[in-house]
Amino acid sequence: KAGVTQTPRYLIKTRGQQVTLSCSPISGHRSVSWYQQTPGQGLQFLFEYFSETQRNKGNFPGRFSGRQFSNSRSEMNVSTLELGDSALYLCASRRASSGTSTDTQYFGPGTRLTVL
Amino acid sequence: AQSVAQPEDQVNVAEGNPLTVKCTYSVSGNPYLFWYVQYPNRGLQFLLKYITGDNLVKGSYGFEAEFNKSQTSFHLKKPSALVSDSALYFCAVRPPEGGADGLTFGKGTHLIIQP
Numbered sequence: 001k002a003g004v005t006q007t008p009r010y011l012i013k014t015r016g017q018q019v020t021l022s023c024s025p026i027s028g029h030r031s032v033s034w035y036q037q038t039p040g041q042g043l044q045f046l047f048e049y050f051s052e053t054q055r056n057k058g059n060f061p062g063r064f065s066g067r068q069f070s071n072s073r074s075e076m077n078v079s080t081l082e083l084g085d086s087a088l089y090l091c092a093s094r095r096a097s098s099g100t101s102t103d104t105q106y107f108g109p110g111t112r113l114t115v116l
Numbered sequence: 117a118q119s120v121a122q123p124e125d126q127v128n129v130a131e132g133n134p135l136t137v138k139c140t141y142s143v144s145g146n147p148y149l150f151w152y153v154q155y156p157n158r159g160l161q162f163l164l165k166y167i168t169g170d171n172l173v174k175g176s177y178g179f180e181a182e183f184n185k186s187q188t189s190f191h192l193k194k195p196s197a198l199v200s201d202s203a204l205y206f207c208a209v210r211p212p213e214g215g216a217d218g219l220t221f222g223k224g225t226h227l228i229i230q231p
Contacts, residue, residue, distance in 0.1 A: 045218030
């Protein structure tokens with residue numbers, strides 16, 4: 001079974017631009033979560049989507065948004081990029097078949113975003 | 117709000133020796149606890165999790181972790197370290213049943229296995 005895939009793997013943007021990152025979950029997984037990883041702040045939860053609805057959101061500004069499609073694929077958008085948005089963005093999927101939070105999240109390889 | 121502490125930024129162990137990577141947590145109610153490993157330029161790989169039941173959890177690549185409720189700890193262990201175990205290890209917690217929150221991670225511990 002294929003794992004979580006993320007595209008693109010690397011991205012370079014300039015301040016003020018916007019960016020869209022894509023995530024395809026493991027087949028059969030209905031929940032997709034996004035995390036930001038930086039050397040200073042570590043791994044931080046951005047948001048989780050389940051059945052095309054955002055279930056929860058971390059402490060990030062409104063410039064960070066996402067969506068989920070009917071096939072469970074998800075996209076994350078960052079508008080008006082700032083230098084501090086440079087990070088590894090990780091997507092994770094889990095089955096979430098009964099709404100339980102006990103199932104495991106499996107992570108993709110990440111998208112490395114550099115903002116110049 | 118939940119939190120995770122990994123008190124050691126780096127742990128150095130000689131190959132063949134046992135290793136321990138420490139993790140303590142704070143959460144209301146019974147926690148769901150996870151360990152992940154990250155190799156350079158890679159995403160996180162799942163190692164093991166504690167949901168309920170036996171306090172000693174066995175996972176991938178010979179790793180195990182012991183849940184201690186009274187000490188609110190979930191230390192990762194391996195009886196005999198390999199050089200290939202060298203990586204960045206993360207402990208994570210999720211609130212109990214009913215929460216839709218994401219995982220809360222510790223800052224990570226660099227594990228260095230010396231030949």
